[in-house]
Amino acid sequence: MAAFSQLTGINAIVYYAPTILSDAGFGESVALVTGIGIGAMLVVAGITGAIAVDAIGRRRTMLWFMPLSGLAMAVLGLAFLMNGSPAQHWIVITALFVYILCNGIGMQSVVWLIAPEILPLGVRGPATSLATLSVWGFDLLIAVTALSTINAVGRAGTFFLYAALNVLCIVFVALKVPETRNRPLEDIERALRAPGSLRRNLATTP
Incomplete structure (x- = not known):
């Protein structure tokens, strides 16, 4: 989870947003x-995210919002194939904001808690x-490799590539990540130690 919190691309976007937008034709x-x-x-x-993790659960928050995060990243990639299109600017801005919102809710709010x-x-x-x-x-890894x-x-x-890593994150969450909302730490530890x-x-623990 710690690795995916960075490999899904959040800080590549945050750190290099001005460069990305300049490349898309926006003024500085x-x-x-x-x-x-x-x-x-x-x-x-x-x-x-702070509200969602307790209202709908840690696992469900990720499974609801990370697909939207991956989709927004894929749309951002498609937008950079639309060279010269009048709609490119709006698609880039919209996809960027949707990605930040959904990744922030679905991953960044959960990773420090779980x-x-x-x-x-x-x-x-x-x-x-x-x-x-x-x-x-992994944040350092993304920071030094994003532009390369x-x-x-x-x-x-x-x-x-980042969109694909979002998909891998969703698969990992679906297969491996438990729901811990409203579960005492003692129950979680017993479940962890059980075969x-x-x-x-x-x-299956009541």
């Missing part, structure tokens, strides 16, 4: 103002630290 001033809009969208996503919930008490401290290290380690990837496979290819899948064990 518009690109910078849009960057401010992205920051505001992240705030909205954080508030909405690790302490599913880790056994005996290793919770160091393991949570390892999860945090993974988040920032764009140069290697193009802007559209880069966004299609078989944590997700299935927790789903």
Whole structure:
């Protein structure tokens, strides 16, 4: 989960939004103002995600919003194939904001919450630290490879790659990630220690 929180492309967009928008034909001033809009969208996503994880659950929040995140990233890739199209600017801006909102709700609001919930008490401290290290380690990886990837496979290819990683994230969540909403930590730890899948064990625990 820590890896996917970055591999799905969130900080590639946040860090390089002005460059991406300039490449799409926007002026530098518009690109910078849009960057401010992205920051505001992240705030909205954080508030909405904080409500959603308790209202509908951690797993369901991811399964509802991550497909929209992947779709928005794919649309962003398609937009960069529309060279010179009058609609390109609006599609890029819309896809960018939808992606930030949905990824912020579906992944960024959950990743910091779920690790302490599913880790056994005996290793919770160091393991949570390892999860945090993974988040920032993969963030560094994305930061140093994003522009190189764009140069290697193009802007559209880069966004299609991130869209594919969103799909892999959805598959991982569907197969592996348990629902921990309203579950005591003791129940989660018993399900983790029992034979078989944590997700299935927790789903069948009354």
